[in-house]
Amino acid sequence: MAPETPLLTMEGITKSFPGVRALDGVDLEVLPGETHCLLGQNGAGKSTLIKVLAGAHRPDSGTVVWRGEEIALRSPSAALRQGIATIHQELDLVAGLSVAENVHLGHEPTAAGFIVRRATAHDATARLLERLGHPEIDPAALVGSLPTAQRQIVSMARALSHDARLIVMDEPSAALDPDEVDNLFRVVDGLTAEGVAVIHITHRLEEIRRIGDRVTVLKDGRSVATGLPARTTPTHTIVALMTGRNVEYVFPPRPAPAPTAPRPAPPVLTVEGLTRTGEFAPLDLRLWPGEIVGLAGLVGSGRSEILETVYGARRPTAGQVLVDGEPLRPGSVRAAVRAGLGLAPEERKAQGLLLTESVTRNVSLATLGRFARGGWIDRAAERAAAHRATRELSLRPDDPDRPVRTLSGGNQQKAVLARWLLRGCKVLLLDEPTRGVDVGARAELYTVIRRLADEGLAVLLVSSEVPEVLGLADRVLVLREGRVVHTADARDLDEHRVLDLVMEGSPPA
Numbered sequence: 001m002a003p004e005t006p007l008l009t010m011e012g013i014t015k016s017f018p019g020v021r022a023l024d025g026v027d028l029e030v031l032p033g034e035t036h037c038l039l040g041q042n043g044a045g046k047s048t049l050i051k052v053l054a055g056a057h058r059p060d061s062g063t064v065v066w067r068g069e070e071i072a073l074r075s076p077s078a079a080l081r082q083g084i085a086t087i088h089q090e091l092d093l094v095a096g097l098s099v100a101e102n103v104h105l106g107h108e109p110t111a112a113g114f115i116v117r118r119a120t121a122h123d124a125t126a127r128l129l130e131r132l133g134h135p136e137i138d139p140a141a142l143v144g145s146l147p148t149a150q151r152q153i154v155s156m157a158r159a160l161s162h163d164a165r166l167i168v169m170d171e172p173s174a175a176l177d178p179d180e181v182d183n184l185f186r187v188v189d190g191l192t193a194e195g196v197a198v199i200h201i202t203h204r205l206e207e208i209r210r211i212g213d214r215v216t217v218l219k220d221g222r223s224v225a226t227g228l229p230a231r232t233t234p235t236h237t238i239v240a241l242m243t244g245r246n247v248e249y250v251f252p253p254r255p256a257p258a259p260t261a262p263r264p265a266p267p268v269l270t271v272e273g274l275t276r277t278g279e280f281a282p283l284d285l286r287l288w289p290g291e292i293v294g295l296a297g298l299v300g301s302g303r304s305e306i307l308e309t310v311y312g313a314r315r316p317t318a319g320q321v322l323v324d325g326e327p328l329r330p331g332s333v334r335a336a337v338r339a340g341l342g343l344a345p346e347e348r349k350a351q352g353l354l355l356t357e358s359v360t361r362n363v364s365l366a367t368l369g370r371f372a373r374g375g376w377i378d379r380a381a382e383r384a385a386a387h388r389a390t391r392e393l394s395l396r397p398d399d400p401d402r403p404v405r406t407l408s409g410g411n412q413q414k415a416v417l418a419r420w421l422l423r424g425c426k427v428l429l430l431d432e433p434t435r436g437v438d439v440g441a442r443a444e445l446y447t448v449i450r451r452l453a454d455e456g457l458a459v460l461l462v463s464s465e466v467p468e469v470l471g472l473a474d475r476v477l478v479l480r481e482g483r484v485v486h487t488a489d490a491r492d493l494d495e496h497r498v499l500d501l502v503m504e505g506s507p508p509a
Contacts, residue, residue: 005068007032007197008053008084008166013062015048016042022048023059024221030166033195035188037208037230040218041349041438043408049218050168053199054086055079066388067165077106085159086168089436091151095144100125102143103158128157133186141331149180160196167191168199173207174436178298178464182313185211205235217241242449251471252450254490255290263288266325267460268340271310274319279305280482282319283394285460287427290315292449292459294473296466297502302482303462304346307429310460312336323426338365342420344413346431346462352416355405359395360386360414366423368374389418393448410434410441417448427458434468446472466495478502 007031015023023045030036040046051057053064055073063070066082074080079086093102100121101108109120125139134153137146143154152172159167169188173181174400188198188211201212203495208215212230217238224241271285280302287293295303308314310321315331322328323339345351353362363386364371371382387400395407395414404415413433420428433449434442449472453459463469469476470490478486486501 004031005177006030006065007067009063009065010049010063011054011063013049013052013064014060015052015057018291022221022342024053025062026218026221026223028216028223028497029227030197030199031214032165033192035198035200035211035230037212037215038199038201038218038486039205039208039215039238044218044242045221046218047170048221050086050170050199050201053079053084053168055084066465080162080164083163083165083460084168085154085162085164085166087155087159087170087172089171089174091148091155092417093151093154094144096142097347098140098142099129099137099146099154099157099446100139102154103128103139103161105158107162118337121184124161125157128160129153131160132156133190134187143332149176149183152176152184153187155489156191164196166197166199168201170201171203171436172200173202173204181207188482203436205238206239211219242439252447254450254474255454266322268324269310269460270322270325272320272322274306274321275307275317276302276305276309276314277317280309280479283484287458287460289426289456289458290453291454291475292461293467294461294463294476295479296463296469296498297479300481301479303479303503304431306479307431307460307462310336311341312430313343337425340424340426341429342366342423342425342427343429344416344420344431344433346435348409348416349405353404353412355362356403358401359390359404359407359415360400363389363400363418365420366419385422386418389422390415392421393418394444408438408441409436410438410445413437413445414448417452421452425457427460428452430459430461431463433461434463434465466498470495470498 006029010026010028013023013026026045026049038046048057052059053073055076055078058074064073071082081362094105103125104121109117109124122139129135129137129139132153137150137153143151146154172184176184185455192198202208208230215230215233215238216226218224219242267286267288271283272282272507273282275282283306296307297303305314309316312328312333312335320327323341326339328339329335333499349355360383362441364382371378383400391398392398393414395411395418404412407415434445437445449459461469461473470493473490474491476488476493477484478498480502
């Protein structure tokens with residue numbers, strides 16, 4: 001049997017910016033109807049390569065062969081005309097327009113050359129949504145009213161409205177819960193069965209087993225492996241290719257248990273009967289300095305709501321939170337911060353950072369009063385203090401004046417942690433601390449979190465990834481439908497047991 005002709009071949013792609021060689025001879029081959037996973041750490045060149053493919057960047061050298069012919073992609077519209085569509089992690093939909101208007105934006109069906117045929121656009125959109133297995137999405141609904149999972153389907157419908165033969169998906173599962181991810185992957189499987197190819201960019205290595213056919217790995221702007229079989233290539237091989245080293249132990253070692261050492265009294269954080277009706281049942285929790293406690297559970301189990309209520313961002317129905325034995329005023333973030341609590345929220349970009357501001361401004365947010373001099377902010381002192389905090393966490397690049405939006409996901413998270421380090425907080429609340437962070441940066445964050453705990457910080461951690469909870473936490477509370485169904489030392493649990501607990505609510509026999 002003759003080998004299948006590639007849909008896309010990129011050979012020797014290079015691209016440089018002032019002082020940076022972003023791509024240094026990258027090769028990529030995609031076959032019709034395959035899901036091709038593109039992997040690499042932040043800064044490996046994935047985004048630049050995809051922008052070349054999308055027509056947003058012109059390569060300095062190299063060739064792009066599309067459906068057997070060499071082409072030049074001079075603009076995003078040129079890429080779309082060829083049938084190459086890109087769905088970015090930050091979905092570029094217009095919230096104030098309807099689903100149908102978004103799907104046909106820029107190529108609206110018209111009559112007499114200028115009158116938009118809205119009924120035609122509505123019917124065409126309905127057919128596309130049905131093709132994607134989502135006829136329940138109303139073409140007339142405003143996109144801003146839809147949940148994230150349905151917005152992604154709208155983006156895919158827009159790609160198909162251009163008769164896309166290749167769809168590039170950048171971290172499509174980052175903001176979805178497990179059921180939504182499963183649904184998204186069913187849609188992708190349906191598209192590839194029709195012959196549409198998908199390039200799937202992800203940080204989650206387990207996803208390549210579920211959906212991938214082949215894998216290309218980038219490192220430092222080069223393709224270090226291409227066309228690897230997704231389901232049979234060992235994970236340690238992929239990690240070694242991405243990082244240039246074998247990562248056998250991602251998590252730093254826990255301190256040895258000292259059962260004879262008395263715990264300090266009172267604990268730094270005490271939660272007594274904390275409740276929010278409809279979100280989580282009465283919760284009791286004790287957290288001591290130097291301890292990392294993990295909350296494990298499915299999306300909707302009340303994990304994030306517990307963190308936000310402890311932090312004062314939500315007002316409890318009943319119960320109280322105490323720091324060093326002193327009760328906090330319910331529903332007051334100011335009281336929580338003054339008492340020594342800090343929160344790194346799940347939606348880091350939307351809730352935790354001022355993206356257009358500098359690293360310094362983001363790090364100093366919780367301590368600006370410290371730098372006030374006669375009604376003015378001492379900017380030099382602010383910058384120096386923020387710089388010390390970021391250097392302690394090895395934030396890269398080491399530039400306190402850099403806009404925080406230009407940092408990788410891992411370094412943006414370090415900027416949030418540096419804010420609370422500068423504040424001198426006693427309890428750090430971490431909600432999905434490594435979402436959107438690559439493998440190598442995750443290992444760095446784990447080391448930072450463990451070091452801060454070893455220095456006396458108390459950490460309350462929420463993560464959707466059970467291995468992360470078990471690998472980082474000292475003690476784990478397993479949640480199901482807003483209730484703690486099991487509490488144990490992390491060493492006494494494994495992934496299968498935790499999953500049994502969150503699904504069934506009781507330890508397996």
